[in-house]
Amino acid sequence: MAASFHAFVLAGTGSGCGKTTVTLGLLSLMKKRGLRVQPCKVGPDYLDTGWHTAVCGTASRNLDSFMLPTSTLNALFCEQMQHADIAVIEGVMGLYDGYGTDPDYCSTAAMAKQLGCPVILLVDGKAVSTSIAATVMGFQHFDPSLNIAGVIVNRVNSETHYQLLKVAIERYCSVPVLGYVPRMEGVALPERHLGLVTARESVINQQPWQDFAATLEQTLDIDALLALSASDNLPVGEWPALPAADAGAGLTLAIADDEAFNFYYPDNITLLARTGLNIVRFSPLHDTCLPDCQMIWLGGGYPELHAAALARNVTMLEQLRAAHQRGVAIYAECGGLMYLGSSLEDSNGDRWLMADIIPGHSKMGKRLTRFGYCEAQATQQTLLATTGEVLRGHEFHYSDFTPETPAVMSCRKVRDGKTLQAWSGGWQVGNTFASYLHVHFAQRPEMLNHWLAAARNAL
Structure with missing residues (x-):
């Protein structure tokens, strides 16, 4: 054959x-x-x-x-x-x-x-x-x-x-x-x-x-x-239960996509598109107008390298704060968390004002703060997970975030059956959730149902 x-x-x-x-x-x-x-x-x-x-x-x-x-x-x-x-x-x-x-x-x-x-x-x-x-x-x-x-x-x-x-x-x-x-x-x-x-x-x-x-x-x-x-032999696989094909119909998701924010798994974007969402992209660095949307995703990247330009784009920061205040469902990972914080201190020691949606301060270090796979269990209702649900993901960052609001995730790193580290992370403020954790949505597609429901409830 x-x-x-x-x-x-x-x-x-x-x-x-x-x-x-x-x-x-x-x-x-x-x-x-x-x-x-x-x-x-x-x-x-x-x-x-x-x-x-x-x-x-x-x-x-x-x-x-x-x-x-x-x-x-x-x-x-x-x-x-x-x-x-x-x-x-x-x-x-x-x-x-x-x-x-x-x-x-x-x-x-x-x-x-x-x-x-x-x-x-x-x-x-x-x-x-x-x-x-x-x-x-x-x-x-x-x-x-x-x-x-x-x-x-x-x-x-x-x-x-x-x-x-x-x-x-x-x-x-x-x-x-x-x-x-x-x-x-x-x-x-x-x-x-x-x-x-x-x-x-x-x-x-x-x-x-x-x-x-x-x-x-x-x-x-x-x-x-x-x-x-x-x-001529592909592995045997089966999809988990996915959100309905019209679960996102009538909703628009704005994804940050520029030099500062560009860490996204294509599979995640594909899964979102399958819900009927309208997906648009915008640049926190270069755009002055946030797209008309009910959902926003700020992925990982290198905001610390562009902190001055992000801080200077005051119009975008103001529009993000306004979107948060009217209940737009905002999700941020790693670099996105740093952008949504109150301020960001870069590797030169310069401090820049950020969106101030998640009260807290990011500071760049000279060595990895945390890296590798970990599990995060929600301790309360969040944008992606209900109380008790566990998400698997990875962290990889030189920055540290000092929060001014309680964390909503209990995180741990388990290797060879032993818990090596345990910490709290992830912050939910209103309809906005941000953490250092990078996740793949296909592990638990219910995450998307939670996010879509949060967006609809705010309409």
């Missing part, structure tokens, strides 16, 4: 081994071949997916097994593959790194097995020869049930060096080496405190990536990669 699609996971031996750069090159290459490419990222990362989307023109999807039940995640993946010829899935951290020490919990390896996709292992070829086979063999033997179907060697100095590495790996590991990635100028991605600079902030020059793809066409066996990734 002919394969109906292709899919593979590009995994690494650890963070910083070049997964994102090589993924972007492969996305550009596959697009150049005329394939309909669906980029994906294992885990909650917004930055890598933004670069995926910018380079190949198709919205990258997050595959997050902490936030999403297996059946739901599989259903999302299958839906995307209805419109794609190939899925290029970038792993997270090292192949077996997950949440805690269980390699089958929230790891790249676990995701590959869940979706039934082969793994292409990216290994570092710098300053090594035969020893590279020991690295590959260790990854093979750690979980013999995992299909490591091929190897790509990164940072190779010459064809001679590559041949030495290839012979060693194939001789001792019996796995095909699909080629190598040479060092190239112009394809490194810019970084800052949260990781990569967002693709939204950079003018994407496609030429270096097209040149990189042309190089990979010469140094990788793409036909072999496509043969190894051919499949």
